Amino acid sequence: MNSRAxxxxxxxxxxxxxxxxxxxxxxxxxxxxxxVPGYQVPFGGREMPMAYGWGTxxxxxxxxxxxxxDTLKVIDQGADDTTNAVSIRRFFRxxxxxxxxxxxxxxxxxxxxxxxPEKQLTEKQILxxxxxxxxxxxKLEPREVETRKLHAYSxxxxxxxxxxxxxxRHGEIITTYDYPVEVNARHIMSPSPxxxxxxxKMAMMPALQxxxxxxxxxxxxxxxxxxxxxxxxxxxxxxxxxxxxxxxxCGAEEVFLDEVILDDKGxxxxxxxxxxxxxxxxxxxxxxSRASDAADMGFVPTEGLN
Amino acid sequence: xxxATKGGESAIEATHELxxxxxxxxxxxxxxxxxQVRNQLGRAVDRVMTEGSLYDPDLASLAIKQAQxxxxxxxxxxxxxxxxxxxxGAAEPLDTSKMIIRRRISAAFKDIPGGQILGPTYDYTHRxxxxxxxxxxxxxxxAPEATATEQTMPRVTDIxxxxxxxxxxxxxxxxxxxxxxxxxxxxxxxxxxxxxxxLFRGDEGFVLALGYATQRGYxxxxxxxxxxxxxxxxxxxxxxxxxxxxxxxxxxxxxxxxINQFTGTKDIQPMFTRGYGLAFGQSERKTxxxxxxxxxxxxxxxxxxxxxxxxxxxxxxxxxxxVEAAGFVxxxxxxxxxDFQSELSLLRGLREDALTxxxxxxxx
Numbered sequence: 001m002n003s004r005a006x007x008x009x010x011x012x013x014x015x016x017x018x019x020x021x022x023x024x025x026x027x028x029x030x031x032x033x034x035x036v037p038g039y040q041v042p043f044g045g046r047e048m049p050m051a052y053g054w055g056t057x058x059x060x061x062x063x064x065x066x067x068x069x070d071t072l073k074v075i076d077q078g079a080d081d082t083t084n085a086v087s088i089r090r091f092f093r094x095x096x097x098x099x100x101x102x103x104x105x106x107x108x109x110x111x112x113x114x115x116x117p118e119k120q121l122t123e124k125q126i127l128x129x130x131x132x133x134x135x136x137x138x139k140l141e142p143r144e145v146e147t148r149k150l151h152a153y154s155x156x157x158x159x160x161x162x163x164x165x166x167x168x169r170h171g172e173i174i175t176t177y178d179y180p181v182e183v184n185a186r187h188i189m190s191p192s193p194x195x196x197x198x199x200x201k202m203a204m205m206p207a208l209q210x211x212x213x214x215x216x217x218x219x220x221x222x223x224x225x226x227x228x229x230x231x232x233x234x235x236x237x238x239x240x241x242x243x244x245x246x247x248x249x250c251g252a253e254e255v256f257l258d259e260v261i262l263d264d265k266g267x268x269x270x271x272x273x274x275x276x277x278x279x280x281x282x283x284x285x286x287x288x289s290r291a292s293d294a295a296d297m298g299f300v301p302t303e304g305l306n
Numbered sequence: 307x308x309x310a311t312k313g314g315e316s317a318i319e320a321t322h323e324l325x326x327x328x329x330x331x332x333x334x335x336x337x338x339x340x341x342q343v344r345n346q347l348g349r350a351v352d353r354v355m356t357e358g359s360l361y362d363p364d365l366a367s368l369a370i371k372q373a374q375x376x377x378x379x380x381x382x383x384x385x386x387x388x389x390x391x392x393x394x395g396a397a398e399p400l401d402t403s404k405m406i407i408r409r410r411i412s413a414a415f416k417d418i419p420g421g422q423i424l425g426p427t428y429d430y431t432h433r434x435x436x437x438x439x440x441x442x443x444x445x446x447x448x449a450p451e452a453t454a455t456e457q458t459m460p461r462v463t464d465i466x467x468x469x470x471x472x473x474x475x476x477x478x479x480x481x482x483x484x485x486x487x488x489x490x491x492x493x494x495x496x497x498x499x500x501x502x503x504x505l506f507r508g509d510e511g512f513v514l515a516l517g518y519a520t521q522r523g524y525x526x527x528x529x530x531x532x533x534x535x536x537x538x539x540x541x542x543x544x545x546x547x548x549x550x551x552x553x554x555x556x557x558x559x560x561x562x563x564x565i566n567q568f569t570g571t572k573d574i575q576p577m578f579t580r581g582y583g584l585a586f587g588q589s590e591r592k593t594x595x596x597x598x599x600x601x602x603x604x605x606x607x608x609x610x611x612x613x614x615x616x617x618x619x620x621x622x623x624x625x626x627x628x629v630e631a632a633g634f635v636x637x638x639x640x641x642x643x644x645d646f647q648s649e650l651s652l653l654r655g656l657r658e659d660a661l662t663x664x665x666x667x668x669x670x
Contacts, residue, residue: 054640215633256647257647
């Protein structure tokens with residue numbers, strides 16, 4: 001490794017912003033997290049030049065594992081062109097000078113907020129999640145002293161009671177995102193606020209999944225090919241969301257869709273939340289019901305924003 | 307994604323230019339110098355250094371200028387800079403009994419060895435706008451020269467301590483390697499060093515409100531201002547390669563020691579207990595509030611009831627940091643349409659189910 005590898009592009013900060021000691025500390029934390037899947041490992045989270053709650057946990061993980069040969073993709077709500085995804089991508093281009101991409105298949109490292117890409121990830125890829133609240137039990141028990149014990153004893157009755165109460169009141173479990181999972185038949189874990197639609201993708205995923213909560217200073221992980229089960233009951237099995245209609249732009253089915261309001265008269269359309277997936281399908285000639293008029297109205301995302 | 311946030315890159319660049327222009331304001335007005343901030347907005351500098359947890363008046367002044375006077379933003383800037391600095395080690399404990407004092411008061415005793423020194427304070431000003439300050443150069447008054455007191459000024463709490471009336475601090479905790487909130491995550495239950503570091507960095511408004519709440523009955527702890535002292539103290543450090551202690555400079559701090567009643571339990575004798583507050587610069591309000599909250603948080607070790615938020619360490623210490631709090635509150639501005647979409651679908655589903663049930667019941 002030559003010395004260039006240790007400096008940011010403009011020479012003002014260390015390569016990937018964090019100093020090497022901090023990176024080592026985070027890597028040690030990551031190893032522990034991978035060794036105990038789903039367990040939240042406390043780490044000495046640093047103040048980053050972005051605000052807490054805006055992805056500082058994910059950014060610190062990415063900064064600690066990124067190398068010069070990596071290709072980084074950053075998404076927020078499934079899309080590459082959301083402002084905060086743009087901001088984080090710019091940050092790493094500046095402090096690490098790495099290649100960035102919007103194409104899921106070309107990325108070696110994907111940092112995400114609230115989504116898992118539609119395309120199946122591979123063993124060669126790492127998915128880094130930004131996590132606002134790592135503790136799955138926090139709504140039931142706000143005290144960390146208590147939740148630590150509950151995890152230690154696998155005492156998850158509270159959570160099951162909560163899910164049961166949902167069913168008795170509403171006929172179904174009404175959690176639609178941040179739907180709790182059990183990892184490796186041991187720890188209950190927050191999948192970060194991804195829609196429960198994405199939960200099944202976490203199970204037996206070939207890619208390494210890393211979770212960083214900067215403000216709460218916790219890191220956890222799911223190693224490749226790990227069992228991940230969304231909590232449910234035998235008579236009320238887990239049901240991911242389904243959409244009645246395909247994507248209005250590319251016609252994709254079985255994907256997560258965003259609702260786009262088109263006017264003030266209630267007209268709306270549903271389009272892929274994963275903008276790269278949608279772009280790829282349209283490039284391959286797939287079209288949805290409103291592909292042409294949506295383009296006229298300027299609703300089709302521009303390609304290759306940066 | 308398709309409308310509002312499209313073209314994020316150019317929008318971000320444009321907003322950076324816009325804030326730069328706004329910061330400069332009307333160009334016919336001379337630009338604010340960071341030396342002016344440092345010299346003329348000293349209390350703002352003190353607060354930014356304290357909550358930014360970095361003693362550097364020049365950088366704090368720069369942060370205030372850059373943040374257009376937004377204190378929480380300035381504190382964030384200083385923190386984000388601080389985190390990139392190498393850490394050489396922990397200084398020796400500050401010895402505030404050797405402080406070069408500018409202000410020192412006690413509300414517990416009429417006269418104290420070394421005397422009461424009013425120093426610079428707004429306490430006895432009438433809060434009337436001074437319109438003379440609108441005119442430049444109108445305020446070139448010079449204060450009477452202070453006579454440097456060579457007299458020793460023992461701390462009031464030490465005097466009480468010598469008599470055994472004041473709860474002694476835990477020697478073991480004092481002598482052990484201090485916790486470093488800048489490097490280690492907060493953990494609960496928290497030790498005193500974690501707690502005091504946290505309150506030092508904690509938002510002044512938040513700590514003030516909690517301290518105030520204790521006075522109004524939410525965790526009352528009968529405080530007296532044992533002593534507030536403000537002035538300069540030496541910072542000493544023992545570099546491992548030297549093996550002996552050297553002075554590395556002087557910093558201005560304010561210290562407040564509250565004396566609080568404690569009626570005793572079956573295991574602990576009645577005595578006075580301490581609430582401790584410290585901050586960089588002249589930050590009296592902050593240190594007083596901090597001392598009240600520090601004492602409230604001693605509830606569990608003293609076996610007192612913990613019925614109120616200021617006595618609940620997870621509540622206080624997990625929410626005191628304004629960089630964390632402001633970040634997490636502001637992140638609500640980030641798009642949440644994926645989660646919102648999920649909630650929207652659920653709500654539509656639940657309403658549909660309810661309507662179907664109603665229809666069915668009506669038909670029956």
